[in-house]
Amino acid sequence: MNSDTILILGYGAMASAIAQGLNGKYSMEICGRDRRKALDFIAKLDLQNTTAPESKSVDFASNPHAINIQDKILLLCVKPYALASFAYLGQAKAVYSVLAGISIEQIATHIHATAYVRLMPNIAALHGLSATTAFCSVGTASMISAQEKREPHMDLPDSQACSTAVEQTDSLSQQLEQLKRQAQEICQGFGEVVFVENERLIDSSIATSxxxxxxxxxxxxxxxDSGVMVGLSRVDSRTLVAQTxxxxxxxxxxxxxQxxxxxxxxxxxxxxxxxxxxESSGVRGAFMQAAKASVAKASATNAPNHSCTSAQPHAPTIQNTTDSQKTLVPKEPNHE
Incomplete structure (x- = not known):
């Protein structure tokens, strides 16, 4: 069994699918607003090596529940609006999010972590058959500090400054590959995974999966219905369509x-x-327009002016470096 602890926030259908896929492979914790529901969730799925820690109340009116994420892998399986309903204590090893339309940058304003992964699974995860899209990003608090102190490098010889940059890039690449291996192992517990090199393609995969x-x-x-219309019983028609x-x-x-x-x-x-x-009825085009509309909805949700109330207003945000790598930089405090 893997030595990492996975904390699943939520106990809905997607949390159920993921938990069943990981059952016996990791130590798990199930958390949410209602510990009783978490305990029922564990019992119903017969989850092994799984507990339901208390989510302690804190003094934030908008964030009444605090959960300990220190050195754990956190899986966000709640509704997007619920992201701000918790105070996340400590720094996670990694955060995995299935929140549609919520960017890594937005997640990072709430949660400190070494790495972030956005996932777009689908309902077939309930049977271990999800087609999942994943985008991985690495970043740590120490990297923030390094970025803040990077200006003195301007005094270094060009060759030394270049060497430092190369070393940092190599380190990021290694961390990213390790993160992808971890993500693949987790995602294969409930289906197949495809990695994308640009976060916006997570929303794009709404069209395909x-x-x-x-x-x-x-x-x-x-x-x-067509089978019934031409004489088949509904039961037989459904059986034939399902197998098809x-x-x-x-x-x-x-x-x-084709x-x-x-x-x-x-x-x-x-x-x-x-x-x-x-073809004469425009079915192909109708499907393409439907898919485009779904992606547009996700993109609108993920627009810069769409945000969740943060329990940690000075937590780090993500700054793009390349399509496949992002690092954390501190968000400027609001002085208003």
């Missing part, structure tokens, strides 16, 4: 979508007749 199960379920419902989706999922591992269409479609046959109706 985050919202896609609902889009495909709409297609499935239409096909079930399983089969298509496996086929797409071996063939591209190649699969070509394999099913014969000249003058039944499939091309149906495809012609779908």
């Amino acid at each position: 985050g919202s896609a199960p609902a889009f495909l379920a709409l297609v499935a419902q239409a096909l079930v 989706f399983v089969g298509v999922g496996e086929l797409l591992r071996h063939y591209g979508p 190649e699969l269409i070509d394999r099913v479609t014969t000249p003058g046959g039944t499939t091309i007749e149906g495809l012609a109706v779908l």
Whole structure:
């Protein structure tokens, strides 16, 4: 079993999926506003090596619950608005977030950590079949201090300053690779993971995996109704459609979508007749517009003027360095 402790904040459907995937592989803690619900969550899922620590009340009116995250891996599985409902004590080894539309920069204003990972899993995580997108970022408090003291390097010879920069970049790269290995191990507990090199692509993956199960379920419902319309029982129609989706999922591992269409479609046959109706109805374009709308909604949520009330107003924020690496810099205090 891994020596790290994973603290899962939340006890909803996604927390359940992730906890089941990690059961027996890590020591876990389940935390939220209601400890009784956390204990029920542990019992219902029969989670091993798992506890439900108290979330102590503190004196912040907007942050009544404090949780100890020191040297733990924190998984945020709450609704985005609930991020500010807790005071996070200490510095986590890493923070993993499934909060749609909440950027690493926003998370970092609430939580101190050595590294941050944004995840976009989908509901299939409940069965260990999630298609998850991940973006990883590294940054530590010591790096903040180093950045604040970097000006004296201006007095160093160019070669020495360059050597220092190279060493820091190499260190960041190593930390990032270690973080990706950890993220892959965690995510594979509830499906497959694809890493992206730009955080905005997390929101983009709503089109391909985050919202896609609902889009495909709409297609499935239409096909079930079609079966009923032409004489099949609803039970039989649903069974056939469900298995067809399983089969298509496996086929797409071996063939591209167009190649699969070509394999099913014969000249003058039944499939091309149906495809012609779908194309004339603009189904392909409708799906693309639906996906675009979902991504736009996430992007609007993630806009700079959208923020959560912070329990720690002077916590660090993220500053972009490259598409694949970000480091922490201190946020300027508000003097108003």
